[in-house]
Amino acid sequence: MSTKPSRAVIAPHSATAAIRRLAERGYEATTAEDLADAVGMSRSTFFRRFGSKDDVVFADHDHALAQLEAFLTSTTDTPGEALVQGTADVLRHLTRDPEAARLRFELMRVTPALRDRELVITHRYERVYRRFIREVAAPEIPRWVAPALAASLVAVHNATLRDWLRGSVPDAPGAVTRDLRRVTGLYAPWLDPAGASSPQRVVVAVYDAAGSPDAILDAVAAQLTHS
Template sequence: MTSAAELEQVAFDLFDEQGFDNTTVSDIARAAGIARRTFFHYFPSKNDVPWGDFDAELARLRADLRASPTGVPLMDTIRHCLVEFNRVPPEQVPAHRRRMRLILGVPALQAHSTLRFRAWRQVIAEFVGERTGRSADALAPQTIAHAVLGVALAAYERWLDDADAELTELLDAAMRELADAFADSGVPAARAE
């Protein structure tokens, strides 16, 4: 075993065979040919395996948001970055569906996801706060961050239910609807700075 990605693949195979809840860290380590303690050099817990290198992905999202032109309306910027954040090469779509079915479908992972989703929302709230001159903890940035996460989860659920659906198209359409709703309500964060 030489990488987190290889260990992740072994774990996913076991999750498919035995179920997530019935697979232990010891099972994963044994199947990977590593010591149990070595597993923890790669992942803090079994619940972290489906998330992969989520911290690096969040850093990429944060960088993409900050690098976006300031003249573009806020919700358009978030939509564009959200779509790109979730763009998966065609050859990786089956593995991504597998990953997201686990994350959104296994109760233990749903509970664990609250921590990951909180970090994800914070990235969005920080960006909204920066663009609107508000604290990331202010109501508007937090509301937008929660709404955007809700949109993303709704798009993912639809995508998982429809094998022919294109995730980025669903995300784009759902974010356009959200932006229109914010624009119609006069939420100031929907305008460009």
């Protein structure tokens, strides 16, 4: 499976200018000439490099998908951590220009045609995840694991992005990393069967409630050393 490459990576200020033009004039009312003017190029160059108005709006996703697939192909992380870090990198890319991200979100909210294209993008992310999961998972993996985990990764990413856009999550990459580690942990028996089957030790520490934090940590460390 090969991710469809973007025709070009638009510089952040150019993406913002193009999306701002679409937001100001409306998706249907904005022409290719308008967008070419917004990004500072001729109409023919615009079509040669970007193809359509949709491609301008979703150029960041095309680039993020290509980066995600390249990362999953080359990473030496454990499978679960690879999925976490790859998804966090996608979110970093999509939020690196806050103005463009917010304009894009509002534009898609009011433009049905763009919401349809967004669904296609979502399925492309899921295909990348499913392929990776099937390649690295245990041989006896149930058929539902790859599609279920892939959909969960996309759902958590999208929920975090929406929360960031609303201002309720200031550190989107940090939040999605934390939440995705919880999600991938549920699939550890298939993603990392050796690690999932390793016995865990339980340490019970009894300490003086009036003791200092350093003394308590020293007591726990001593128990771990001798257990």
